[in-house]
Amino acid sequence: MKKTRLYRRFRYFLHKFARNFKLLAVVKSISREKYDEKISASIVYGFLSAVAVNFFFQPGHVYSSGATGLAQILTALSRSIIGLALPVSVTFYLINVPLMILAWYQIGHKFTIFTFITVSMSSLFIQLLPEVTLTKDPIINALFGGVVMGMGIGYALKNNISSGGTDIVSLTIRKKTGRNVGNISLLVNGTIMVIAGLTFGWTYALYSMITIFVSSRVTDAVFTKQKRMQAMIITSKPDQVIDKIHHKLHRGATMISSVEGTYNHERKTILITVITRAEFNDFKFIMKKTDPQAFVSVAEDVHIIGRFVEEDR
Template structure:
């Protein structure tokens, strides 16, 4: 269908505005990517995290991890000490806003836009979902809440979406130091657990620890992109295989020429590459296309020292 002159006129106006406004520029560049998947990840995370908090955690006095847990503490402390109830959704949003501003200037506009959407959906659903008590058993609430929360986080990460909060701090420190900073998340979560113990009793602090542990395991089961695999490929067609890895998987390759088989002394080339577990099925497909006769061995959960680009296409 031929586009109307009004469509072309308004599109030209938007593009012109985008050159002068970074936020619009970010939105236009996002539209060229798989933004639907990221938006879906934001919505699903927001809904599942809200169910975890309002249906399982809050009714049983169990605290979540990260900024959501801090928002729960803010709400409880303000009501108990000052008689003023601060909604968890408002506290969650308030804690994230300065971090989002920091991310806008220090990390990137596309990242911040999607993180802002994720935080907004999460706060909206936390406010929207009613507080329901399905069971009075705190351990059951901790486990099932963690399943919902871990699923939401894992699905968001799988779709290249950040939930904000500690993710932003971790990325900033990693960019500056080159190191993962799980210690920050651990320290904050320990503080949350201690506060849970002081507010509700140490029994509930233990339930909160169970929730954090289960959520982490569920997230790891869904989000496999952080798991690295080393593939060693013995092939007679190194150029075709290397081209596939470079152009389809966007991964580097180490080439070992003149490798010799001990059985028939045939000269072959050995290629070594590192992929993520999420890329494994695509890797197998591309290898069949490049060289169906290649011999490939794959080692799972390898440790990486040095630079490995986390692809976020």
């Protein structure tokens, strides 16, 4: 009897908590997406970022960009100020906690949940992987660390997830002002370089610049968010497909009705839409669920003349 009463009470408080923070609706909406790919991407990013930090950045006194670089800065300063070096995993998490609270209220719940998973995976792997000195050459550490980190960031972006940090600040400001906020990253990375120079010497600040440059180049090679793709869909379920394109991708489409195939002479509809590379995985999932029999042709790197809005998701 006691167990039943305790279970009912626990279930009541759990549902009350979930209802207050809208978690039930969020979890249900996530379950309808390809969340397994996003979680896998979070794990891959977490592992690669940990390898970059523990195998290259920390042993070579080279700073990364964004929140990871700020976490390294806080770790270095804690050692000199309080005489105790806080782990990079802890400082990285402390930086992201208030930012994730901001993202929950200003950007979106699904975005925040996947960001929380990604940040948690990164912090966990940074804590678990030992710090290994493969080489003391700071240039080699800067180059290889930048490559590994760039691969992780690129893979994360390819699966439309965020690693937190300055991404959250940038998306929040863009949502409020509508302005391009790329200079935020420049400001943060510039601050990291200055502190790196003051802490370890300006030579190491230059090595960190190499890391940031290589990381950005590798990220672009793995994934370019601004790449636009044109999809031509030949379907017998145009209304269902259009509804998903409108409400899931927030894209428009051009419809050509009553076309005829030359093989079996069935009546079909052609839909033409333009999406970004970041939306491609969601697009594939939508087509697989809505009309798996549709014929879809996708052209990459198309050029657009006219209005094309890039939304942050």
